[in-house]
Amino acid sequence: MIIVMAKNATEENIRRAEERVRNAGLKTHLSKGDEVTIIGVIGDKKKIANLEMNMMDGVEKTVRITEKYKLVSRDFKQTDTVVDVGGVKVGGGNLAVMAGPCAVESYEQLLEAAECVKAAGANFLRGGAFKPRTSPYDFQGLAEDGLKLLQRAAKETDLKVVTEIVDKDDIDLIGTYADVFQVGARNMQNFELLKALGKVNKPVLLKRGLSATVSEWLNAAEYIVAGGNENVILCERGIRTYETFTRNTLDISAVVAVKELSHLPIIVDPSHGTGRWQMVAPMARAAIAAGADGLIVEVHPHPEKALSDGDQSLKPKNFARLMEEIKELNAFMRKHYGEN
């Protein structure tokens, strides 16, 4: 951390600021300019994280130069993490594709979806049994009944199950039926949920919050990893901007940023990220070309009948075409960038 002193800071101000730093068990390094004096703070990251200086007289501002997260950083571990989901690998050059309907509605719907996404080459079945909805009057999901249907359809088609968790009390219940816990955008900073998932022995798919910076997102992942669960998969799903043509603005550059800053695998959700089925395929291609480890895509056998998010669901034949393209692009990426 760097402490920038105000132009009119007195010698006494500077002395006291240095004293406060040293009292916190940290070292200072003073640098006096003609216009501005700065104090470099050196020492333990956690101590620096808790240091508050801005209220001191003569302090103009502080600038953090190191991130607070550690275990999830590329500095800490240089090689890509590969998350193993019962034999299916995510990260490290493996292509993970999670597909299925937004919400679980019936076994027929689910099985039909599962069969077509499996045939096209997906390796995970997605579907919501617990749905966090903006309005209390929207469809909230089938709960445990939905989980059972998910497990049954996935078993039938040899797919892994990924489904959303919205309440830490559901960990055991969902853990019985699912292979991956999905944490939605609205819960990215539900720290109690993250802490609870840190103690679990199953992978977690952590979606980026609606207006989370990459740094906040990695800090959220740090909560899970710091708890002992290293199997975190990140998922970019669009951020909130002023643009209204799309539901969200899918931030493909976050894939590149995460690859630089962290060793965790990252996939992309072009369905929520755009909110328009017409844009899913081109944005999925963009994600893979940028280096994403996979995709999570809404596919519905009859999207015009879907109970939620029909606007952004692909029909089976469009999904099949997308999978062809994606496999080819992944081969392109592997040729140029290897298996990591």
Next chain:
Amino acid sequence: MIIVMAKNATEENIRRAEERVRNAGLKTHLSKGDEVTIIGVIGDKKKIANLEMNMMDGVEKTVRITEKYKLVSRDFKQTDTVVDVGGVKVGGGNLAVMAGPCAVESYEQLLEAAECVKAAGANFLRGGAFKPRTSPYDFQGLAEDGLKLLQRAAKETDLKVVTEIVDKDDIDLIGTYADVFQVGARNMQNFELLKALGKVNKPVLLKRGLSATVSEWLNAAEYIVAGGNENVILCERGIRTYETFTRNTLDISAVVAVKELSHLPIIVDPSHGTGRWQMVAPMARAAIAAGADGLIVEVHPHPEKALSDGDQSLKPKNFARLMEEIKELNAFMRKHYGEN
């Protein structure tokens, strides 16, 4: 809802779209223009809320014209709701001021803060015992010990206690010590927490999410009220924008919007909203002049020693000066706008 058909929509497309609307138990009203045909959807709000049309062939887009929330809307109840917190009224022309340190640190700190905010005219003591922090390594609060200190200091000074809840399992615990449950920005769409608070018999202070629209915020409040708890106080605390000079952009216009759309009381948090103690007083004045029902302000007897958010905490003497101004402004508002 209005369904806008694409220019090249066929008669068959239009017929099928109308059919789907009617199958959902709703009525249609067709309007054919030279360029565009639109279908008005008439009927029950909840049915409309669950209607998905965009995937149908020939449908270009849908436009919602009514909000999903109902119980919290000004349409539903014209008069201002006044929340009674053990005799202290919030809303309806009463000035509610909640003040105290960001985090509870010690009894001495808390009592000193409580005495000075009481003397200046605040009616609530605020302080965090459970702190949702971006990094797992930041100070997370004193938990139950902190709650006990809060209650003791508040009793000593005859103030009400408002404190944050981050986990629905803590409802009973926090309910024992606090008068108002605070839901933080990060949990505004933690729907499980909202549902649980809907069944509670104590007021809830619902902060606006970091990038929540006013509509989403009122829908979040609807979760609590729909559960049976009508005592919701809204709190604007700054939204996330591109500006970096302030920690957030305090959206004073949200106060005006809420007053138009809802009957619930709303207060403003200029401390988190700006992140800079120098800006707290002018933004507090702006909030009251715009029609806010009160404030929540960070006050710390020795902000330079605070364990968190010292940058945005007022010193007691600055808070006392602010209270003088605020009382005068509230009298101005009452003169012009009555007791409601």
Next chain:
Amino acid sequence: MIIVMAKNATEENIRRAEERVRNAGLKTHLSKGDEVTIIGVIGDKKKIANLEMNMMDGVEKTVRITEKYKLVSRDFKQTDTVVDVGGVKVGGGNLAVMAGPCAVESYEQLLEAAECVKAAGANFLRGGAFKPRTSPYDFQGLAEDGLKLLQRAAKETDLKVVTEIVDKDDIDLIGTYADVFQVGARNMQNFELLKALGKVNKPVLLKRGLSATVSEWLNAAEYIVAGGNENVILCERGIRTYETFTRNTLDISAVVAVKELSHLPIIVDPSHGTGRWQMVAPMARAAIAAGADGLIVEVHPHPEKALSDGDQSLKPKNFARLMEEIKELNAFMRKHYGEN
């Protein structure tokens, strides 16, 4: 500026970075930490402004600690600038109110508007003769005919004229009829226009760009002042955020930020800032309570007949009521904060 070296930076990297700084005529101050080495850059602001370091091997990032603008900063001049517009003062505790229709439509409309805003206490007549419109098919203004009408109506009612300039070639033309040149949000970084206005002997009202930071805005003002024209009035008119209920998000905190960082006067435009006439009065009150030096408000004698922006125009009787409140609030501000 501070240069933060990467963790794996070599001694050679550090040596070369220091060398580049010194070759630019600046001094360095090295600070080696356990994890990170930083280089403080000391010397002439303009030289620092042009220093590019990030591409050098071993450099992780650079952090600017001083702003680039100088003449408009509070550091440079501590006392508030008061802009004199032909005897009407803006800034320094004087209340400037600019009011009138969005676009000049006819002399009757304009005179009716001018008479009512004058009667209510405004001191400037506003109205657009050149309108920058999103679509080429929108009404683009009456051009010189509009300017003549403006001048005539203003003379008749003893008001000053403020009107928008969108092209530097119009400086002489507009200068003949108007007292203040208004630079709109879309032209805030039209640097050629700013440079040309820097050579003019008339005040400039510089609106904040749609997504301009306060720092960029002050740099834009610096263009004008650096050219020799010190008579700049800033105007906050709402920024672009994700919220759609209001046309823009009126950033009242920018008033407070500008007052801290600069000596220039600042007024607020609650009409464009909200886009809804119902919100104009409360946001105008908020602006004054936050310390703004005045307002610019759209008033139209018959807003339902306006050719542009009727949605946000006040009717004369609402404007008159607003003026009563604003005068009282300004007296409150003067009582507490003096004449500066």
Next chain:
Amino acid sequence: MIIVMAKNATEENIRRAEERVRNAGLKTHLSKGDEVTIIGVIGDKKKIANLEMNMMDGVEKTVRITEKYKLVSRDFKQTDTVVDVGGVKVGGGNLAVMAGPCAVESYEQLLEAAECVKAAGANFLRGGAFKPRTSPYDFQGLAEDGLKLLQRAAKETDLKVVTEIVDKDDIDLIGTYADVFQVGARNMQNFELLKALGKVNKPVLLKRGLSATVSEWLNAAEYIVAGGNENVILCERGIRTYETFTRNTLDISAVVAVKELSHLPIIVDPSHGTGRWQMVAPMARAAIAAGADGLIVEVHPHPEKALSDGDQSLKPKNFARLMEEIKELNAFMRKHYGEN
């Protein structure tokens, strides 16, 4: 346009609103629901664009259902526009790559850059002679001297020249030396400049504004095309969001949106879009995979010596590698999506 009447609107309100619509030469279509009455407005687009209704008593809001732009829309012209720049084609499956330094500094620098980008396969030389800079103290470009160097280096290497125009008075000057006029993000809504470029016989590269919606951007292009110049190339260069890790947020989904809404070609600028040279290559790949018609990339032979934007410039060898990948990706796109 649809007019949504307030719940408490009277019959008289509705009658008057309809009357106003009809007086503007438009037709109405009334639709009365149980809760809400809506009025559909049918007729000429330009008349609708100028219709202001929100101030009328009883009107709650208006919803536009058609865009204002026309000539640039896909509805107006279904086939892709191919812009011919002296024999080099942009759009329609042709890969356009514009590369070179941010600012023109010297002939040596420029020629070295031109030779390496030509060798790698670029077809345009980019370089700024007039630089719009945030601060008046930043390097503003070499002006005509820079243009001459650009033309000379481009001739030597058989490249086309693209360079920024910031003032309509420079049209003749820049037209003498350049093949494409670039309009920068800050000038996207400098309508006087757009109108002037509409009368010119040379292609225009129109960058998206910092916080422009896709709709506003297409309306800006409409200004140029409506003036008679159909040779407009769009360029996505990153939008402003809350994220600070990257300089801007490069919105790849805008490429997909533009392809759906318009027939104009679109290229992407990953250099300004990210502000970090490490991210240029992956984002360039993403752009092409999403369907972009080309790229504009900053390449500097010695970025550590660049006078501006060195942080985001590629070294020649990295650019050469990028070109290899991009050509392969473009072949992939052509295989799947044809020559259009």
